[in-house]
Structures are given as C-alpha cells and as structure tokens.
Amino acid sequence: MASDPTPLLRVEGLRVSFTSDDGRVTAVEDVGFDIMRGETLVILGESGSGKSVSASVIMDILDRPAGRVEAGRVRLGDTDLLALPRAKRRAINGARLAMIFQDPLSYLNPAYSIGWQIAETLRIHATPGINPKARTVELLTRVGIPDPEQRQHWFPHQFSGGQRQRVMIAMALALSPELLIADEPTTALDVTVQRQILDLLKELQAETGMSILMITHDLSVAARMADRAIVMRRGRVVETGRLDRIAASPSHPYTRELLSAIPRLESDKRGGKSPTTDGPPLLEVRDLCKDYHVAGRGFGSARAMRALNGVGFTLMPGTVLGVVGESGSGKSTLARVLMRLESVTSGQALYGGQDILKLQGSALNRFRREVQMVFQDPFGSLNPTMEIERIICEPLALHPDILPRRQWRDRAAELLEMVGLEPAHLSRLPHQFSGGQRQRIAIARALALNPRLIICDEAVSALDVSIQAQVIELLADLRRKLGLSFIFITHDLPVVRSFADDILVMKGGAVVEAGDTDTLFANPSHPYTRDLLSASAIPEWMSQAVRASIA
C-alpha cells in the first residue's frame, strides 16, 4: 500500500523527560519511527511505556512545564515540527494532523455543544469554500450520528460513549487531515461498540487516504487495524515491523510476554476447580429487584428506573462466579446491593441461611467481616492521605476484636507479602505505587479479615493486559491457598475465562444467560453473549501466528 518512498511523518531520536518527586525522569528515550501515507501504524505498549508521550510531542500537547523535549526531531513532510514557533506549529494541528483520545467525555468540552466544537476546527482554520455549519452536519451524518441537524446542538453529556467517540472522529476529520493520531480510542467503550468504532475508522481511512497512528495496549485492536506496528516498553521502541511478522517471530522478550497473553486468554484451563463444591451454598440470591427513583424530590412525579430485575444465582463455597455485562447492565448495582451499600426493592440474598439484606447491628458487622470488596478504580479506592499500613489495617481497626493492635503491623507486612509487595512499602503513600500495585494493596486490605467471599467489581479493568493477567493469577492463587470464593464482575469476557467457574451474563438489569464457563464459551446460547464473544476475539490469523511462534 505504501509505495511513496518519503514518509509522511518521521520521528527521530526523540527524548522526553518529566519532573517528578524524584527529580527529572526520562519518559521517552531515542524513539523513532516513520509513517507512510495511507498506512496505519500501531504503537503497542502498556501504560508508562511512553506511547502517549510520543503522540503528545507530535501534536505539541505535552504537559508543560513538567514535560520537556530534550532531543529529537519530528518531521512532517519537509517541516521540522519541533523547530516551528508556536503559532505556526498550531496552524498545522487540526488541518494536517488530528487526534482523537481515549475518553471522549472528558476530552470533549462539556460547556459547548458538539456542533460548536466541530465547527470550531473549521473556524480556526478558516478555509474558503467551506461553510462550517453545513460541513458540521455533513460530518455528523458521515460518522453515523442520527438526526444531526438536531443533535449538533446537543452537549457531550447527552450522548452515549460510542456516539461521543464518533463526534470526536467527526471533529478530527473536519479538514481531512493527512494523519490521524488515535490514542486508545476504544479502550473505555463496551466491546461491541469498540468494533463499530474501529470499523468506522477503517472506512474513513479508505475514503480519505489518511494515515493513522493508532496507540493501544490491546492486541485485538492492533490486530484489527495495523499495517505495521512498533512495540514500546519503558520509553523505548523494542520492536518494529509488520504486525504479522512481529506476531510470528517476536524478537524482544517483552513482545513475547505480551503475545503470550493471547493463548492465556483463550485457554480454557482455569486455576483448578476447588473440591469443596458440595454442601450448602455460600450465597443464594433470589429474585433481586432494585428501582431507582429519578427526577426531583418534592414536586413532580418520581420516575422509577429498574436497575436490577429478578437477578438470582447460587454461589458454592470456594467457587468463582463471573458476572459479565456492558455498562448499564446492572452488574455494579448487584455488587453494591450485596455489600449493603445500597438497599433493594425486593428479593433475598441468603448467606449462611440468613438474609443479608435484612441484617442489622452485630450480625451485619459479622457479615462485613466475611465478605470484602475490591473496587475498579485502584486510584480512587485508596485514601490518598493514608499510609499503606493504615490502609491495610483499616479493617482490623474497624473490627478491633479480631487481632490485638500490636500484631497489626506484622499482619500488614504478611498481607503485603501475600500479594507480592514488600513489607518495606508499609510506610509509603498510595501515589507512590502503580495501578497494579495499588490493586494488590486493595486486595491485601480485603484479605486482612480472612474473609470467605470477595466481590471484585471490575477489579482488573483499569489495568494493563499483562498486569491484568498477574492480578488474576494472584486471585487464583489466593483462592487455592485460602479457599476463598469470588464474585468477579467485569465487562470483558476473556478476562474471566481463565478464572471463573460459572458465568452470569447480564443485560439491562436482568440475567440473559448463566452457566458453566466452558459450556458458555463453547456454546453461547443468547445472541448477546455471542456478540460479546465475537467482539472481543483476537483475529484467527494472529492467534495462529502467535501459537506457532510460541510453540
């Protein structure tokens, strides 16, 4: 495809450093790559690998003054972008280069209508012959927003996640740029929507002949999009080439590690079913319903919204139940209801024969000891002002009769070791840890009281793939050693495949399919389950190449 010998964009010897607590840290070192006209280059890497920083340099949107370009050149055609004065540099953005981002809700300005924001690009680069208004509607139509005449006056919060990303794309494509940088454009979206967006990008590329620089951590996305790929690790490029070739013969150990996630995700081997599946169930949930009352208090009619609709399941001791669903499916509400963070409208949840939804006082307290929760957001779920020791000991302090205070410190150290961290970390603050490490801390906290059941609400969703795998491995390990049960809530089917014994698929507050994991993956009966499965699948050519290379 790329026959033009001169690249559209050439990055050479890029070095970027950042100011941090520990002085200046180099975030990107000697990074270089070319993008040809009309081609799609994928930068694969995990968070902190420097992939987004590189894109920021190209777009001149690096965080300043913390970030600084120390060396290197970025050439667009014949122009050295880094040498341009700011005004001239800015004139290129939006016109020749454009960018879309991971989280369109926060990357769209909440205060302006989407039509205004799209037209803004056109107004900034006032081009004769283009009527901003008409062009806006045209663009919205093209990216598949229904009723664009009306909806151009809507604000970002009034759209769904997928539609917002479409709006982003419309905005980026307003002036038919030569290069579109897409920074994790589908990561925050539900899997089914992900695929639609990727398809849209491909179509548009075919129409306009633009180049795409796609930044992702997700192999399946890379596999769908890439002509060529580079793999980044700790600020350096460790691998460059056509993606099929990389998949077939990875040269860097890290690439191999990355690729090895594929078979693991697809394997049907789990952490070994626990033998204690007999006897009375640990938790028996029957016909849970939860209504939310929307609209203002006081005046007016309160509208009821059903978040849970007759949900029921049985959890045996020592087993793992995966709850899968997209946003709005009610899966998080289920977790919050079971944790007694919210009330229910009707239904029962029997734990050890008692309805936990009616527990009060000391009985509730005993229940809280035995059931713990791990939250999705490893950054939000730890109080930023507390040292790790205090965080881990908080449950002990809340239930002071379990362990005498002088043993807390040892217990905390023991727990940290259990989740693979060092006891020396006890006096640190949460911000000194990475996302994966924080999630381990959250798990250590959940383990402090020797619970019988841990509810994980999207506990690995915010983590990089390789970290995801590590955390799941840790959970599986804990389950083996401690005989724990888990309710594992996620939007990502493949993640639970290796871990869950049974799976519950939820949609719109109701269970659409439930069953044994192997059966469900092998023979999904509900169309929604099938959709979910196919959307997140890795293309066959890639799995084969990977399997071949590893074998």
Add this chain to the structure above:
Amino acid sequence: MAIFRRSFLTLVSLLVLLILVFFLSRLTGDPSYLFLPVNATPEARAAFAQANGFDQPLVTQFITYVQNMLTGDFGTSLRQQRPAIDIALEAFPITLKLAGVTLAIAIAGALVMGSLAAWKPRGLVDRTVGLTSLAGASAPDFWVAITLVLIFSVSLGILPTSGMGGIAYWILPVIVLGLRPFGLLVQVVRGAMIAALSSPYVKTARAKGASETRVIFVHALRNSMLPVITVAGDIAASLMNGAVIVETIFGWPGIGGVMINAILQRDFAVIQATILVTAIAILILNIVVDLLYGVLDPRVRAA
C-alpha cells in the same frame, strides 16, 4: 423545579430572618434615649414609647408589623419621620450600581489576571497577583480609602475626593471596594484555571489548532466559571448588604450606611426595611446564580 424549591426555601429563611431581626433588634436597647433629649423626663419617655407602640408586648408589636406590611406599610422611621421603605428604596439603587460596577470590573479583572496566573504558575503574573490579592485581603478598607484620597485627590489633585458624578467619581470607590473581591476571585479563577488547563478537553482544543489565547479564554475559562460564579455570588450578597466604609467615606448614600445608622440609632422600622430589601435582593441574586449555573454548564441544566 429545583429553582422553585430553592426559592420557596429561601422565602422561608427570609421569614425567619425578619422574625429574628424584629425581635433581636428590639433587644439592643430603648430608642427613646437616642430620640429624646438627654434631659428628658421618665414621663416623656413613656409618652414616646406609647406614641410609637413600644409599650405593647413584643408579640403584639410583631403582629401589627406583619399586618401593616401586608397593606404595604413597612413602618415609619423614627429619625426621619417618613416611611422606612422609602428610605431603603432610595438608598438601594445606589448600592446596586456601585456593587454591580465594582463586581463586574473585579470579575473581569480576576478572569484575565487569574487566567494568566494559572497559565504559568509561579510566573511573574502569578506572584504579582498573589501578593495583590493578599494585600487586598489584609488591608483595612478605610485605611486604603483615605490613603488613596490623600494620594490621588490631595497630593496629585487628579481625582475628586468623593461624591457621585461622572467616571472620575467612580474610580476610587470602585478600587477600594473592588480590591477584596478581586483578590478573592483571582485566587478562585487561578485555582479553577489550573485544573481546567490540565483537563483533557484543553488538549483536544490544542490538537485542533486553537491558539493559546483561545485555549485559555474560550475553552478553559468557560469551564472555570462555576466556582467563580459561586464565589462572586457570595461576594455580591455581601455587597448587597452595603459597602459601608466606601459609602460613608466617599459620600455615596447607599443602603449599607443607612442600615448601620439605623442600627446605631435603634430605628427599628428602617432596620427591618433595609434588611427586607437586601434580603430580597440576595434571594433574587441566588436564583440568578442558579440560573447562571445552568447557562454555563449544560450538565447542570439537564439535572
């Protein structure tokens, strides 16, 4: 909907306020000492109390007050011997004008300076603005006012000392009155702008090719307005109660001076009338602020 609810609740607090003012202000002493000559006899005081209804039980007085209020009679000023509400309504527009202009200038100044300060934290603008706002917060306004009069009017002779009139007459009062609001607002703007400038949509704007000016004043500023409006609303409310020092020093007959004098004179009808007027103004202001939230942030509008 929320607005109605809010207005209703504010009306309740208005009522509570009036009751409190009525009863508590009568606890501050017998006005006859202030209105009768120092050699007045006890009989003369009794006659005075009777003529003004102060001899009645407080509750009876309050009922009479409310009854009269419903017929549009807000009481008569002891000092000026004319309807108290006239006195309040004469003074209020002046306060409103002065406060309005001052606040508008302070907000505009704070938006520009605060944005520039946030654009380069610890830069020259930031440090200057920080120092100014601190000085504004800690310098007593009567001191600033008189010092400015001495410098600009007496020593330099370029501005009138006081009084109401053309633009020149506005400069000193607006500076003195605006110093503290500016200092407060500039910090709020700075804080909000630092957050806004590091928010993702600013990157989007830059990626679109927007100039830094556009990024600051079109994208970030609009989103920094909510806290600014909140604080500006609070400031406006306190200015509604009058800018006593500025009003008295510069001879602007605003409601603050009227209220203070009425309090010191135990002129109860005027105290009640002025507080009623300012409280209603604050009520309206709060509603306007709520509406502004909606205008500035479409997400609030939807809720």
Add this chain to the structure above:
Amino acid sequence: MMQLNLRGATAIGLVLGALSLAPAFAQDAAKITIVLPEEPPSLEPCDAKHSSIGRVVIRNITEPLTMLDPQSGEVVPMLATEWQQVDADTWRFKLRQGVTFSDGTPFDAKAVIAAFKRLDRTDVVCNTKQQTMGGVDLTVTEIDPHEVEITSSKPSPILPTMITVVQMSAPSMDMNGASRQPVGTGPYKFQSWQPGQQITLARRDDYWGDAPVITDASFVWRSESAVRAAMVAQGEADVALIIAETDATDPKMDYAYPNGETTRLRIATNVPPLNDVRVRKALNMALDLDALKPIVGDEVTRAEQLVPQNTDGFDAGLKPYPYDPAGARALLDEARAEGVPVDTQIDIIGRDGIYVGAAEMLQAMQAMWAEVGLNVNIRMFDTGNWLRYQNRPFPEPDAPLLGQDQHDNLLGDASFTLFNKYHSNGVNSMLWDDQVDQLIIKGENATGAERTQAFQQAFRRIHDDLAADIFMYHMVGYTRVGPRIDWKPTIATNSEIAISEMKLAK
C-alpha cells in the same frame, strides 16, 4: 512600595489628565458648597435644636424672634424688634413689619402663633421644646397683627433667651411628619433635596434685610473628617464643618474656635469610694490635663465649670485643680486610712467618637490614675447604650462610675445646665447636695446680679467644695474655610451657619 504607588499614580494621572476626566472644580463666583459631617434627618424647623438640622435651617431658611449674639452672648432683635416683660409670666413682643415668608405669606401675629403651635405637636418628636423649655408651656396671643403676647406656665425671667430657639415657620407648612421642605422668612429658600447627596438653597430677592452676597448654597455631607478637609483643599467645597484637629493642618484655611462644648467625667457621688470628697479631689489632682491638651486640640482651655464664658452664671474666679500627684496620693492614703475602699475598681462609661480623641483621652487619664494607685477601668459603648447611663433611672446605681460627658450651653444662661446636671432631681444629675439645690432654685427665679451670683455660687460649691465632676476642657472646633470666601466660624457654628454673613474674598 510607597514609591511604586506614587509613580503608578503619576502615570494614571497623566492618562486621566489627557482624557480630562478630572472634574471641573471651578464654581460660579457666588455659589458655595458646604460640607457637613452628616445628612440632616429632616429639615423640620421645630426640631432645629438638632444641630444637623439647625446648620441648614437656622438663619438661612427660618429665623427666630430673638437671637443670641455669638460674640457678646446678648439677646438681640431678629423678627421681633423690641420686647418688654408685662408681669412674671408674660412678655410682649413687637414684630418686624414688611416681612414675608418665601411662599409669599406675610409674617404676622398669626404666623407666630402657628409657629409656636408647631412646637406643641405630638406626632413628631420636637426636641427643641423638650430640651430648652423643660416643663414650661408657652401660650401666644395676638395683640394686633404686629404684636404678640407670650405667657409661660411658670415665671420665666429669661423668656427672650428661651425663644431664640423657636424658628418662625410658615403657617402653610404641612403638619404631617417631619418637614423636608421648610418655608421661612430667612434670606434663603429651600430649593431641592436629593436624598443622600445634597440640599440646595437659593437666595431670596424679597428678603427683608440686606441682600446677602452668596446666591446659591449647597450642603453635602461626608462622615470622614479627612475627606471633608480634602474637599475644601481641592476646591470641591468652600466650608468643611467640624474637622478633626489632626486634619486642621493648613493655618491659612483652618480656624480653631471655642465651640461651646465642655467636657467632663461625671462622678457617681453616692457610691463608695466616690462618695468621699478626698477621693474625688484626688481624681482631679492626679491628672495633668494641660499636658493632654494635644489629644483633643492645642487650643482647648481648662474647664472648671460646665458652661462657657459669656454665660450668665459663669464664675471667672474658679481655678482648676493643680496637677499634684503627690497631693492626690496623700488624699487617697488619708481616705484609705479611714476605711474608704479606695482600691475598688472604678469604671468609666465611655463613648468612642463623642469627641475627637475621646478614647485616647480616657486611656491617658487611666494611665495617670494608675500612677497614683487608682484602679480605673474603661468601658466603651455605642451612643445608644452610653446614653442609658446618662439618664435616670441609672442602669447600675450601685457601681462607682465615671461617665464621659460633653455638654453644650449655647443659650447664654446657666439655668439650662444647672438643674438637669446638678440638682438632686435633675434627670442627669448624680449629685445630691441641699446647698446646690437651693442655689439653683434661687438663681432660676431671680434676675440680674442676684441670678448671676446664685449660679456662680453653685458652680463654686460644685467645683471647689464638692469636686462633683472631673472637669476637663472648654473644647474647640476646627472648621476649614476655602480661599474663595471671607468668613469666620463662631461659637454658634456647630449648630447654625448663617450663609448671609459670608462674603466673597477679594
């Protein structure tokens, strides 16, 4: 920082100059502006004793029948040309002829009757009657259109003095509420009142007396003394009434003049230890009041009685207590030895702003008393609360209190002071002394030398024998007069400003 300010100021000044934003100060030759400390609450003639009203009204808009000459203290003719006493209760006044009110009504006996009626209204608080006539009721009858007879309910040897405070307002004036547009016979007529901003008067062409020079006068008000002074310095005003001593910095413009006010601390003479005359004398002797003069103004003079010179009853022979801390200590020791509780804490009931430097004065006095071993504490109040302590029934009758006080007697007769302040039944009195009571009553009912002597004896007993007060100063006022006009303030200026007396400077 100061330098920076000034440089910045200059820059702004240049810009302003260029834009000519600076207001035009040039005024018409015969128009003047007077800046007062406060806005009058009304312009009600019957309340003209209220000095903020009197300053605008008296002798500009309305005039009385008789007038006190500020220089001599004599009663001189105004709208009455001559008068004579008919009997103890009755006086006859001949009215000036050819006088009209500014609304065209002729000034005659009926108008006088109407003006006195205004004084008796009950719907408005007319302080004039309360304050200066006490319990005396006056009845006016017409003899002929140009002569009236005034009868008082009890003998009034000084009736012509008493009626100097009664302003002759036009019969046409509304009787409801306090007037805000008075009509009188004076050389000026009320023109306009922009509430909060200014009151303007215009010269009358049909005035009965000599036509004044000033054609138009406007009154404005600023509560801040420094601003009032600055306005005259800037040419924005021609007279700044009552400025602080600290702002009277320009000898070419600033006049110091006795303003008729006398300051004292009233002693609760019935409460130990203050009921012991030695303690009271010690209180007086411990103070070096000459040294403290600069706090209130270098031009003040020591007071030893509560009325100023030129007052009938003033005793020029009284001498202030000398500054004698040793003597004071000796007296206190003596009293202490006899079991007087000298070391009890004595409280001053003060009022900040009663006069300039009031609070500092108390602090300085407190320090001096501390030197002789007296334990004096200051309690400051706002006017309303302070006034409670001025009047019977006193709020803390059993506490050893010193009440900060300032009294003015501009009526030229000690009777306006003595009864209220020192008689056992006086509403403001904290003195119970038979001898003083007798002297006061004797003087009030006498005339001529006998009256004068009785009052003088009363003052002598109060000061020398009883040390009933801590007498401080006959105060001075400061008023700034701009270079455009030729006028000097007098003792009466605090309560009346006769614009007709002002001339343009050559």
Add this chain to the structure above:
Amino acid sequence: MSQIDHSSTPLARPAKGRGTMRILRALVQDRAAMIAACFLVLLILSATLGASLLASHASGVNMAMRNAPPQLSGGWAYLLGGDNLGRSLLARLVVGSRTTLGIAASAVICSMVIGATLGLIAGLRSGIVGDVIMRVTDVIMSFPALLTALIVLYLLGPSVANLVLVLAITRIPVYLRTVRAEVLEIRRRPFVNAARSMGASEFWVVRHHLLPLILPTLLTIASVDFAAVIIAESGLSFLGLGIQPPTFTWGAMVATGRAYLTQAWWVTFFPGLAIMLTTLSLTLLSNWLRLVTDPNQRWRFAKGGK
C-alpha cells in the same frame, strides 16, 4: 503542625517522628514557607514572652513622644515611632500581638469547628437536616454583622469571649458551605465506599476519610480568614464594640491611628503591615501544607522545565 500526624492515631503508628522529619525536611526545602514559618514562630514568641516583657512600655503615656516618627536615636522603643499617646509603637505591636492573635485564632477556630461540623452534617444528610442547616446559613449571611455584635454585646456584655463569639458567628457560613461542597464530592469516592463496605460507621468515615482531605482546604480558608477577622474586629473597635481599652489589638491600632493618617502615617502603617505579614505567612504556609499533604498536586509546582 499537629494537623499532619493526627491521622496516625488509632491505627498503628508508623515509626514515630519519621513523618515529622519528612515534613521538616520539606519545609527547609521551600524557602518561602521556611521564612513564613520563622515569622510565625517569632510572632508566637512575641505573643507569649514579648507581650509579658514589654507590657509596661506599651501603656506608659509620654506626650513628648506623641506621634514621634520612626527613629534610630531614641533607642529601640521608638524604632517604629510613637503613637498618639507617645507610647512605643514597637512595644505596642508586640503586646498587641497577644490579643490580636488570641482573638483571631479563637474566632477562626470556633467558626471553623462549628462551620465544619455543620457542613459535614449538611453534606452527609441531604434531607431536612441539611436543608435547615443551609437555610440557617442564608439567614446568617443576610444578618448584618453589626447587628449581631450589638445584640450579643448588649445581651451578654462586652468581653473578649463575647467578641470572639460575634466574630465567629459571622464567619461560620464560609466554612460550612465549603465543607459541605467538599463532602458532597468526597463521599462519592471509592475509598469511602470501601470503608463503608468494611463496616465503617459514619463517624469513622468522617474522622478518617473526610476530615484529612478537607483539612487542607479548611486551613487555606482559615489563613485568609485570619485577616478578615482582624479587620472585622478593628471595625467593631471603631464603633466602640470591639475590644475594651486598655487592651488593644492591631486592628484597634489601625482604627485609632487612622485619624492621624495625614500627620503620622506610621501609626497605622506598622500595625497594618503586621496584619498583612501574618496573613501572608499563614497563607504561604497553608499553601505549602496543601502541597505536602496532597502529593498529586506537587508536580505542578515543580521547579524548572520552563
């Protein structure tokens, strides 16, 4: 400084003193904060030791030195000049610091504690209780401060405690509204839910999760409020409702000295400067504290990299 390590109370303490050392080291590194801290230490010394030592110099009337300009010749006493009664301004600044700081600190602490408590309740209870609290705030805000002062002082008599009460009442709404807004935001954060799911009571959440996060904001407001309270007190002094002589504050010094502005600028200037420097130091220190306690913010103020 105690605000920082308070968070380590009932839970196991990390090696005692290490936190304090860390903070001290951070203080030494920030020059502005260091100077501010030194100034405040000096101030505390002057309010405690100095005020006792110089009490006599501050009250002795000396009319010969009335409004004396700042001078080097007259010894240390008239270094900053004399006031309107010829008392040493320097001595009065030192002696006045005790009452000024005492009153301002008590008022600020009172309004902060009351305001924050009510704000916490209003933030956590969105029903009737919250509404009532917010309406009470409205009433306080519309109620003229002078009237509050007159009522309290008339009913309870003038005393330092009542003065503090008046000043505190009028400043409550600021804290209340701020805390409520913060609580509404923080209570939705996952770690609060995490604590609840572990069985934490409302009190526990407030004590361990809300307060530590709200505190930096509170301290920032308090540091600016300090000046507001001093100035409000001077306004009351001016009306005779403030502190009673012979006791005095910096605010009262400015208020009485104002009459001499044309003749003796130093009489008002130095107390005014003292108020400003105190506020400046408190603000610098509270900003610094916020940075130290909020590590996520720190990078923004990193040096260099322009």
